[in-house]
Amino acid sequence: MTSSNAVVDVHGLEKTYGKANERQYQALKGLNFQVASGEFVGIMGASGSGKTTLLNMLSTLDVPTKGDVMVNGHDVTKMRGNQLADFRAQEVGFIFQDFNLLESLTAEENIGLPLALKGTSSKIMDQAIHEVANTLSISDLLQKYPSELSGGQKQRVAAARAIVHHPSILMGDEPTGALDSTSARELLDLLTTINQEQHMSVLLVTHDPFSASFCQRILFIKDGLIGSEIRRGDQDRSAFYQQILNELGTFNE
Amino acid sequence: MLGKLALAGIKNRRRDYLVLLAGLTMSAAIFYMFANLATNKAFVKANGVVGQSMLIFGFGAVLLVLITIVYIMYANSFLLSMRQHDYGLFMMLGAKKRRIGQLVFLETLILGTVATAIGIVLGLLMSRFLVGFLLNALGLHLAHLVSFYLPAVVATAVLYVGLFIAASLFNLVKLTRTTVLKLLHADEEANQPQIKPIRQMIAGIVGLLLLAAGYWALASIKLLQIAAIPFAIVTITLGTYLLFRATLLTIIRWLRQTKWAKTHLNGFLMGQLNFRVYNYTRMLTIVSLLFAMALGAITVGSGYHRQLPLLANNFGSYTVAIHNKTAKEQQLIGKLDVATQATYTQKRQGKTVFYNAAEFKQQPYEFNEGTMTPKYEKKTAAEMKPTDLNSLDFISMAVMGQNNFYTPKMLKAAKFARQPGKTVSVTTIRVKDIEKDRPTLKKLNQIELARFPHASELTVGNYQSYELMLAFFGGLEFMGYFLGIAFLAMLASCLMFKILSGAPGDKRRYRMLYKVGVRHSLMRNGIAKEIGILFMIPGIMGVIDVLFGLQMFKPLMPKPMSPYLGIGGTFAIFIGLYAIYYLVTLALYWQIVLPQAPATADHK
Ligand SMILES: Nc1ncnc2c1ncn2[C@@H]1O[C@H](COP(=O)(O)OP(=O)(O)OP(=O)(O)O)[C@@H](O)[C@H]1O
Numbered sequence: 043m044t045s046s047n048a049v050v051d052v053h054g055l056e057k058t059y060g061k062a063n064e065r066q067y068q069a070l071k072g073l074n075f076q077v078a079s080g081e082f083v084g085i086m087g088a089s090g091s092g093k094t095t096l097l098n099m100l101s102t103l104d105v106p107t108k109g110d111v112m113v114n115g116h117d118v119t120k121m122r123g124n125q126l127a128d129f130r131a132q133e134v135g136f137i138f139q140d141f142n143l144l145e146s147l148t149a150e151e152n153i154g155l156p157l158a159l160k161g162t163s164s165k166i167m168d169q170a171i172h173e174v175a176n177t178l179s180i181s182d183l184l185q186k187y188p189s190e191l192s193g194g195q196k197q198r199v200a201a202a203r204a205i206v207h208h209p210s211i212l213m214g215d216e217p218t219g220a221l222d223s224t225s226a227r228e229l230l231d232l233l234t235t236i237n238q239e240q241h242m243s244v245l246l247v248t249h250d251p252f253s254a255s256f257c258q259r260i261l262f263i264k265d266g267l268i269g270s271e272i273r274r275g276d277q278d279r280s281a282f283y284q285q286i287l288n289e290l291g292t293f294n295e
Numbered sequence: 296m297l298g299k300l301a302l303a304g305i306k307n308r309r310r311d312y313l314v315l316l317a318g319l320t321m322s323a324a325i326f327y328m329f330a331n332l333a334t335n336k337a338f339v340k341a342n343g344v345v346g347q348s349m350l351i352f353g354f355g356a357v358l359l360v361l362i363t364i365v366y367i368m369y370a371n372s373f374l375l376s377m378r379q380h381d382y383g384l385f386m387m388l389g390a391k392k393r394r395i396g397q398l399v400f401l402e403t404l405i406l407g408t409v410a411t412a413i414g415i416v417l418g419l420l421m422s423r424f425l426v427g428f429l430l431n432a433l434g435l436h437l438a439h440l441v442s443f444y445l446p447a448v449v450a451t452a453v454l455y456v457g458l459f460i461a462a463s464l465f466n467l468v469k470l471t472r473t474t475v476l477k478l479l480h481a482d483e484e485a486n487q488p489q490i491k492p493i494r495q496m497i498a499g500i501v502g503l504l505l506l507a508a509g510y511w512a513l514a515s516i517k518l519l520q521i522a523a524i525p526f527a528i529v530t531i532t533l534g535t536y537l538l539f540r541a542t543l544l545t546i547i548r549w550l551r552q553t554k555w556a557k558t559h560l561n562g563f564l565m566g567q568l569n570f571r572v573y574n575y576t577r578m579l580t581i582v583s584l585l586f587a588m589a590l591g592a593i594t595v596g597s598g599y600h601r602q603l604p605l606l607a608n609n610f611g612s613y614t615v616a617i618h619n620k621t622a623k624e625q626q627l628i629g630k631l632d633v634a635t636q637a638t639y640t641q642k643r644q645g646k647t648v649f650y651n652a653a654e655f656k657q658q659p660y661e662f663n664e665g666t667m668t669p670k671y672e673k674k675t676a677a678e679m680k681p682t683d684l685n686s687l688d689f690i691s692m693a694v695m696g697q698n699n700f701y702t703p704k705m706l707k708a709a710k711f712a713r714q715p716g717k718t719v720s721v722t723t724i725r726v727k728d729i730e731k732d733r734p735t736l737k738k739l740n741q742i743e744l745a746r747f748p749h750a751s752e753l754t755v756g757n758y759q760s761y762e763l764m765l766a767f768f769g770g771l772e773f774m775g776y777f778l779g780i781a782f783l784a785m786l787a788s789c790l791m792f793k794i795l796s797g798a799p800g801d802k803r804r805y806r807m808l809y810k811v812g813v814r815h816s817l818m819r820n821g822i823a824k825e826i827g828i829l830f831m832i833p834g835i836m837g838v839i840d841v842l843f844g845l846q847m848f849k850p851l852m853p854k855p856m857s858p859y860l861g862i863g864g865t866f867a868i869f870i871g872l873y874a875i876y877y878l879v880t881l882a883l884y885w886q887i888v889l890p891q892a893p894a895t896a897d898h899k
C-alpha cells in the first residue's frame with residue numbers, strides 16, 4: 043500500500059477537538075490517502091468538512107488524535123518541539139488565505155526568511171530570492187512593504203516565500219480565497235508552472251471548482267472521511283472543470 | 296442597544312482595560328502623593344533649606360504635570376486604538392456618528408474619573424505607608440507631614456478630570472473625523488518611515504547642540520538661577536527627541552543591509568525595530584528623561600545620605616565627648632564600634648581648664664587636620680601648638696555656656712597634681728561609622744544633655760553636627776528618594792503601556808513566524824532582544840543625562856560632598872531595578888505573544 047515515492051502518506055488519521063472533559067467534536071474520522079512525489083492534488087469539501095484541519099495535521103501546526111502522517115519519509119506525529127519547527131521550515135512550503143506576510147519586512151526580507159532560518163549564506167540567499175522572484179515576476183516589488191502591495195502581489199510574494207527553500211511539498215489553504223479572478227488565475231498558473239518545472243508536489247485546499255480544475259487529482263472530503271476522488275487524466279481543464287461541477291452536484295446531495 | 300454593544304466590547308478586552316486602569320490609577324496616586332507634599336506649605340517650610348526646597352518642589356510639580364499630560368495622551372491613544380475597530384464596525388452597520396461620539400466621550404470620561412478616584416484613595420494610603428516607611432528607613436523625622444491634605448486632593452482631581460475631559464473631546468473629534476474604513480483597518484497599518492538623509496543630519500546636529508545647551512545650563516545653575524531648569528528641560532527633551540529620530544533609524548537601516556541581518560531572526564528583529572522605533576521616538580525620549588530624573592533624584596538623595604557623615608566627620612576629631620561617664624554610659628560606650636578613644640582629667644578653675652601633660656604623653660590627643668576629608672593626627676602635649684589648644688575641637692571638651700568655653704592650659708604632671716579646681720574626667724570617642732552607631736549615640740547624647748543642660752545649645756562632637764545637618768538636609772534627601780521612586784513608577788507604566796499596546800499586533804506576527812517554522816527558542820530570544828533594545832536606548836540616554844545633570848546639585852552639596860561621590864553603587868542598584876522591570880515586562884510579553892504549541896499529550 044505504501045509506495046516509496048509518496049511525499050505524503052496518511053493512514054487512519056483522526057482528529058477530535060475538545061479535551062476529554064469538554065464537549066468533543068470529531069472533525070476527521072480516519073482518513074487514508076497518499077500524494078505521489080510531483081503530484082498536484084486538490085482537496086475539496088463543504089464548509090466545516092475538515093479541510094483546514096487536515097492541512098494543519100500535515101503541516102504539523104496541530105497534532106492528530108490518532109493515525110500516522112508521513113511527509114517525505116518523516117513521521118510527523120513523532121516529532122517534538124524544535125523538530126517540528128525545523129520540519130515546517132525545511133520540508134513544507136505554505137501559502138495562506140490571508141497571505142501571512144510580515145508587514146514590518148520588505149517583500150525581499152519576507153521571501154528570504156526561510157533561508158535565513160536555515161542559516162543560508164547571504165550570497166546564496168540573494169541568488170535564490172532573485173531566481174524565485176523572476177519566476178513569479180515580482181522582481182520589481184522586492185523592496186516594497188506588504189502594505190504597498192495589492193492582494194494578488196502579496197499572494198505571489200507569499201508563494202515565493204513558500205518555495206524559495208525548495209520544500210518537498212507546497213500546501214495551500216484557499217490561497218485564492220482573497221483574490222479576484224484574474225489574480226487567482228495568475229497564481230494558479232504559477233503553481234502549475236512550479237509543479238511542472240520544479241516537480242514540486244502541491245496540495246491545494248479549495249472549495250472553488252475553478253481553482254480545483256488546475257489539479258491532477260481531487261479528493262472530496264465529507265464528514266471527516268474521503269468521500270470520493272476524481273482524476274483529470276488527459277482531459278483539458280475546462281472538461282475537468284465540468285467534471286468537478288458534476289461531482290460536486292452528486293457529492294452534495 | 297449601542298451602549299450594550301460597547302459594554303460587550305469592553306468586556307472582551309478586560310485585560311487591556313485593567314492594564315489601562317491600573318496605569319492611570321498609579322499615575323494619579325503618585326501625583327497625589329507628590330501634591331500632598333508640595334502643596335503643604337507648612338511641611339515644605341519646616342523641612343530643608345527653605346528657598347531651595349521650594350524650588351525643587353516647584354520644579355518637581357511642573358515636571359510631574361508635564362509627564363502626566365504626556366502619560367494621559369499615551370493612555371488615551373492606547374484606549375482609542377483598542378476601540379476604533381469596534382466603533383468602525385458600529386458605524387459600518389449604520390450607527391450615527393453623533394451617537395458614537397457620545398459613547399466615546401462617556402467611555403473616556405468614566406474611565407478617567409474612576410481612575411482618578413481610585414488613584415486618590417491609593418495615593419492617600421501610599422502617603423501614609425510608603426512615606427512613613429521611607430522616613431523610617433532613612434532615619435528622618437519631618438514635621439507637618441499628613442497623609443490627607445484637602446488642597447492636594449483638589450489639585451489632583453482638578454488636573455486629572457480636566458485632562459480626561461480634554462482627552463474625551465479629542466477622541467470625539469478624532470473618531471468622528473476618521474473614515475469608517477480607516478477605523479476598521481487601523482490595526483493592520485504599518486507605516487514605513489521615509490528617511491531623508493540631509494534632514495536627518497540636520498536634525499541630528501541640532502539635537503546634539505540642544506543637548507549640549509541643556510547640559511551647559513544645568514552646570515551653570517549658579518549663573519542662570521531657576522531659569523536653568525525650564526531651559527534645560529526644553530532643550531534636553533527636544534535634543535533627545537531629534538537625536539533619537541535622526542540616529543536610531545539610520546543605524547537600524549544600516550544594520551539591515553549587513554549580512555548579520557540575513558541570519559536567523561535578525562532581519563525580523565530589525566524590521567520590527569525599524570517600524571517601532573519611529574513610533575516610539577516620543578516615548579523613548581520621555582522614558583529617557585524619566586529614567587534620568589528617577590536615577591538623578593535617587594542619586595542625589597542617597598548622595599546626601601551617604602555623605603552627611605562624611606561632612607559631619609569633617610567638623611572635628613571626636614564623635615562625642617562624655618564627661619564623668621557613668622556606669623550606664625560606660626555600658627553604652629561598650630556597644631559602639633570605636634575607632635579611637637581617650638580619657639583625660641580636667642581641673643576647672645575660674646575660666647581656665649587645666650590638663651595633665653603626662654596624660655597626653657600616654658594617650659596623645661587626636662586632631663583632625665584634614666580640610667576636605669578627615670586626616671587624623673595624634674599629638675602629645677609637647678607637639679601641640681597654641682592654635683591646636685585653641686581649636687574648636689579641643690576647647691569644646693570644656694563648655695561653660697552658649698558659645699563660651701574654658702581656656703585650656705597644659706600643666707606638667709607635678710604642677711597639675713597641685714592645681715586646685717573641680718576635677719572632671721572627659722572621654723572622647725570617635726566611632727568608625729556614625730550612621731551605624733546613631734541609636735547608641737543618641738542615647739548617650741540624651742544622657743549627657745540631661746546631666747549638663749547648659750551644653751545643649753552647643754555642638755559637642757561630630758555626632759551633634761551630624762544631627763543638625765540631618766535636620767537641615769533631610770528634606771532634600773527625602774525628596775530625592777521620593778521623587779526617584781515616583782519617577783521610576785511612572786516610567787514603568789509608560790513603557791509598559793507602549794510595549795503592551797504593541798502586543799496584539801506582535802501576537803499575529805509571531806503566530807506567522809510559528810507557522811513558517813521558527814523555533815520557539817529563536818522567537819523567545821528575538822523578543823528578549825527587541826524589548827531589551829527598547830529598554831536600553833532610554834537607559835543609556837538617561838545615564839548620560841544624569842552624569843551631566845548632577846552638575847546642578849554642586850551648589851547644593853557643600854564640599855567635601857560631591858554629587859558624583861560614590862554614585863557607582865546607586866547606579867548599580869538602580870540599573871538592577873530597571874533590569875528586574877525589564878525581565879517582568881519580558882515575561883509578560885512572552886506570555887501574551889508567543890504562540891502555544893499544540894498539546895501533544897493526547898496522541899498515542
Ligand atoms: N479548534 C477547534 N476546536 C473545536 N472545533 C473545531 C476547531 N477547529 C475546527 N473545528 C471544527 O472542526 C470542523 C472542521 O473544521 P475545518 O476548519 O477543518 O473546516 P473546513 O473544511 O476548513 O471549512 P471551511 O471550508 O469553512 O474553511 C468544523 O466543524 C469546526 O467547527
Ligand SMILES: [Mg+2]
Binds near residue numbers: 093094095
Ligand atoms: Mg478552512
